[in-house]
Amino acid sequence: MANGRFGIHGGQYIPETLMNEIQNLEKAYLHYKDDKDFNSELTDLLNNYAGRPSLLYYAEKMSRDLGGAKVYLKREDLNHTGSHKINNVLGQVLLAKKMGKTRVIAETGAGQHGVACATAAALLGMDCEIFMGKEDTERQKLNVYRMELLGSKVNVVMSGTQTLKDAVNETMREWVSRVADTHYALGSVMGPHPFPMIVRDFQSVISREARAQILEKEGKLPAAVIACVGGGSNAMGTFYHFLEDKSVRLIGCEAAGLGVDTEKHAATIAKGTLGIFHGMKSYFCQNSEGQIAPVYSISAGLDYPGIGPEHAHLHDEGRAEYVPVTDEEAVLAFEYLSRTEGIIPAIESAHAVSYAMKIAPDLPKTQSIIICLSGRGDKDVAAIARYRGVNLHE
Amino acid sequence: MSRIPGAFKKGKAFIAFLTAGDPDLETTEKLVFEMELAGADIVELGIPFSDPIAEGPVIQEADLRALASGTTTNKIFEMVKRIREKSQIPLVFLTYINPVFKYGYDSFFAKCKEVGIDGIIIPDLPFEEQAEVHEFSGKHGIDLVPLVAPTSEDRIKKIAAAAEGYLYVVSSLGVTGMRTEIKTDLKSIIDVAKETAKVPIAVGFGINTPEQAAKISKIADGVIVGSAIVKIIAENGCDSVKPVGEYVRGMKGAM
Numbered sequence: 189m190a191n192g193r194f195g196i197h198g199g200q201y202i203p204e205t206l207m208n209e210i211q212n213l214e215k216a217y218l219h220y221k222d223d224k225d226f227n228s229e230l231t232d233l234l235n236n237y238a239g240r241p242s243l244l245y246y247a248e249k250m251s252r253d254l255g256g257a258k259v260y261l262k263r264e265d266l267n268h269t270g271s272h273k274i275n276n277v278l279g280q281v282l283l284a285k286k287m288g289k290t291r292v293i294a295e296t297g298a299g300q301h302g303v304a305c306a307t308a309a310a311l312l313g314m315d316c317e318i319f320m321g322k323e324d325t326e327r328q329k330l331n332v333y334r335m336e337l338l339g340s341k342v343n344v345v346m347s348g349t350q351t352l353k354d355a356v357n358e359t360m361r362e363w364v365s366r367v368a369d370t371h372y373a374l375g376s377v378m379g380p381h382p383f384p385m386i387v388r389d390f391q392s393v394i395s396r397e398a399r400a401q402i403l404e405k406e407g408k409l410p411a412a413v414i415a416c417v418g419g420g421s422n423a424m425g426t427f428y429h430f431l432e433d434k435s436v437r438l439i440g441c442e443a444a445g446l447g448v449d450t451e452k453h454a455a456t457i458a459k460g461t462l463g464i465f466h467g468m469k470s471y472f473c474q475n476s477e478g479q480i481a482p483v484y485s486i487s488a489g490l491d492y493p494g495i496g497p498e499h500a501h502l503h504d505e506g507r508a509e510y511v512p513v514t515d516e517e518a519v520l521a522f523e524y525l526s527r528t529e530g531i532i533p534a535i536e537s538a539h540a541v542s543y544a545m546k547i548a549p550d551l552p553k554t555q556s557i558i559i560c561l562s563g564r565g566d567k568d569v570a571a572i573a574r575y576r577g578v579n580l581h582e
Numbered sequence: 583m584s585r586i587p588g589a590f591k592k593g594k595a596f597i598a599f600l601t602a603g604d605p606d607l608e609t610t611e612k613l614v615f616e617m618e619l620a621g622a623d624i625v626e627l628g629i630p631f632s633d634p635i636a637e638g639p640v641i642q643e644a645d646l647r648a649l650a651s652g653t654t655t656n657k658i659f660e661m662v663k664r665i666r667e668k669s670q671i672p673l674v675f676l677t678y679i680n681p682v683f684k685y686g687y688d689s690f691f692a693k694c695k696e697v698g699i700d701g702i703i704i705p706d707l708p709f710e711e712q713a714e715v716h717e718f719s720g721k722h723g724i725d726l727v728p729l730v731a732p733t734s735e736d737r738i739k740k741i742a743a744a745a746e747g748y749l750y751v752v753s754s755l756g757v758t759g760m761r762t763e764i765k766t767d768l769k770s771i772i773d774v775a776k777e778t779a780k781v782p783i784a785v786g787f788g789i790n791t792p793e794q795a796a797k798i799s800k801i802a803d804g805v806i807v808g809s810a811i812v813k814i815i816a817e818n819g820c821d822s823v824k825p826v827g828e829y830v831r832g833m834k835g836a837m
Contacts, residue, residue: 199711200708200710200711201706201707201708202706202708203635203705203706203708203729204705204708204709204728204729204730204731204733204734204741204752205731205732205733205734205752205755205756206733207709207733207734207737208733208734208735347642348632348633353633354633357633357635361636361638361756361757364635364636364755364757365755365756365757366755366756367733367755461684462683463680464680464683464706465633465680466635472680474680474684477655477681477684478631478680478681478682478683478684478685479631479632479649479681480632480633480680
């Protein structure tokens with residue numbers, strides 16, 4: 189059995205053409221992750237380019253309004269490019285460069301990872317191609333143009349459901365076709381080993397900072413940390429340094445779309461079953477024949493039929509909880525945070541905000557909770573307007 | 583006993599692929615008989631998958647057509663059973679790991695044996711992950727046919743040594759589909775594989791003309807053709823039996 193297992197999950201279920209490459213990637217990563225020069229270069233990029241450390245903001249009005257636990261927002265939305273995706277991308281593109289690659293390719297759903305990748309590629313002097321489902325290019329037109337401005341080529345994926353899953357398929361097909369000079373900068377804690385490990389490590393900066401910040405502000409650990417989950421990269425980054433703090437509830441919010449009792453959702457833990465897809469054993473939304481289900485969410489970034497293998501394992505062990513949040517609940521939270529704190533969250537992150545609004549009132553005022561605000565919501569304004577029946581004539 | 587070794591005993595083998603259930607299982611059944619008559623030595627039957635990441639557009643679309651026509655793994659098993667009443671041509675499944683995993687490895691391979699499947703190819707099951715499948719494919723005597731790629735390098739020997747049925751050499755980087763030219767140095771890959779392989783070596787991906795088949799059959803024991811056949815089926819639907827037969831005859835004749 190290959191490396192990279194989280195309990196029964198994970199593994200390397202990929203075509204033979206990629207096996208040598210992915211083993212080289214693992215070797216390179218294990219070498220560079222402890223390399224002094226690599227780490228100081230990466231830290232410099234994170235601090236002086238991406239704007240880390242990100243704030244841990246006390247949402248006082250929201251806390252008062254909800255009347256329970258103190259709510260803190262880990263402001264990944266304030267990073268350069270507007271989401272947590274830059275943390276992983278700077279690490280991976282730097283690593284790819286060290287490996288002698290000249291080109292990066294990546295999938296994107298909402299466009300956040302694609303924009304981050306295009307940004308890192310521009311900065312570090314790499315060619316970059318992004319694969320994005322046709323449906324997503326339509327609901328996130330602005331991000332498509334941003335990627336092009338940054339010098340990347342955006343390939344519109346016409347196959348399958350034309351969303352994130354198909355973008356991953358097409359990026360894998362492209363990687364199989366051209367592997368020697370190309371690194372696949374996978375955007376989430378998913379896919380074959382070593383990606384779930386690499387992406388988690390690069391994203392774990394979120395909880396490394398947040399844990400120290402909350403201890404400084406509150407003098408004790410939070411009652412819960414909450415993040416949205418598609419593939420699960422911001423959630424894994426947010427959970428990681430709290431894993432050993434057993435008193436801290438770790439809560440992942442899945443996209444329940446129109447509801448988990450309908451067919452229009454992307455709630456993998458709530459409704460999925462064990463399977464093997466996109467290089468990993470994990471939970472997937474699929475039918476009894478093992479065909480991957482077309483999933484749905486208002487949020488392009490959570491519109492994925494699987495979940496990273498480490499999350500699947502944390503679920504099995506009961507260490508983390510995964511809860512479904514519907515489109516409607518997320519939109520209400522999107523509007524609530526905008527109005528209450530003057531912060532427009534990404535619709536992805538609004539799923540986490542929504543669940544925090546549910547549990548905060550029942551927690552004592554002496555406790556705190558941290559929400560990972562994984563991205564900013566500018567990209568979603570038009571879609572939310574549409575949801576509310578307002579046509580903005582973009 | 584696997585029927586595969588017999589296919590390589592009468593000279594170079596022509597291995598024909600099609601997606602089961604494209605456009606429907608009745609046509610697939612007729613196509614298998616026709617291809618056997620036309621000289622195919624082994625037939626690879628694709629069990630359709632929603633997200634076939636190793637396939638180019640031609641086979642991706644075939645998978646979607648097959649799924650849309652209501653094809654299921656059990657219906658394919660029933661079709662194989664019907665084929666076996668009249669034909670002893672070696673039959674090999676090609677599918678992705680998830681439909682097999684979801685069926686349950688033990689029941690899947692037990693069913694393969696019961697209906698008369700000889701081998702299986704799983705493009706997203708590399709050497710390192712084979713053990714969980716091999717436990718059951720081996721138990722039920724189904725050959726696990728592995729792939730080697732132009733990038734396999736130092737992996738070729740161990741993969742070839744463990745190969746069952748035949749060794750599937752991927753001719754080019756990339757996904758399945760017709761190519762005008764195959765640039766990989768296939769001979770050196772095959773030479774390395776031969777050092778450890780106990781089974782015949784067949785080449786696939788991109789082959790579509792009789793000239794290519796003739797050239798490759800000089801260095802390999804078998805030639806695998808998929809997308810070119812699937813394309814004829816896409817264009818002719820239920821009337822594809824005759825043109826596919828003609829095509830297979832032309833390819834086999836060139837080898």
